[in-house]
Amino acid sequence: MTRLPIFFLTTATIFAVLGMLWGIQMSASHDHTLSPAHGHLNLIGFVALAVFGFYYALTPEAARSGLAKLHYGLSVATVLVLVPGIVLAITERGETLAQIGSLLAVLTMVLFVFILLRHGFGTTDADNRRPVAGNPNPAE
Template sequence: MRNLPTLFFLTAAIFALLGMIWGIQMSATHDHTLSPAHGHLNLIGFVAMSIFGTYYALTPNAASSRLAVVHFAVTTTTVLTLTPGIVLAITEQSESLAQIGSVLAVATMVLFGYIVFRHGVGSANTTKYPDQNIQSHPAQ
């Protein structure tokens, strides 16, 4: 998908905003009980998604693959299951959703590793010296 990097970054910004609002709420109430869930929302939802978005912006071949769209769906689903899953686990209601989210988180990273292995990093058209104006020995 052409706009996949944009999709990753927009989703990352939404997750970051939600995570920050949650952080402010924790600070205001002095109740940090759910901070691990907040941490995972920010780290997978914002940090990992932004790194993935950067990779796809640098590597258009990977971004245009179907597997990259699957990668976006699995990453988003990971955040949407793992975050409430950790809340349920901390409040001792259920561990099932956290377990599902954990498996999805691993799947996200396995997919990312496979896509990087398959497509490498960077544009396929990039030559060793893409900018013809760069001089290897600039005049003093």
């Protein structure tokens, strides 16, 4: 089994912890100016990466593909560009990074759609009839 689901889920969890700590800091300071960036960190950084990780855990054939590794890199790059970009935009120091991050987010999701359509969902192979090794019952 590939370690890709672990990479996605570990990274998602790290982003969640960072998002929680940031939320605590905003609450303690009573300054919620950057809450849109905080929200994107939680939504894309935690939720999206966790969804991707669970998909790859449930669809190991997709996780073994080169596109899945590209998907991981693009997903992490999206968060690392978009969240600081939103901070810069909110603080009126430029919107370019946020725009680039937004494009990366769209590319990440389009790639995920392509991977879903190519590999389907679950532990069966691409034709959805033969079980993948280790799963004798394709109905599971």
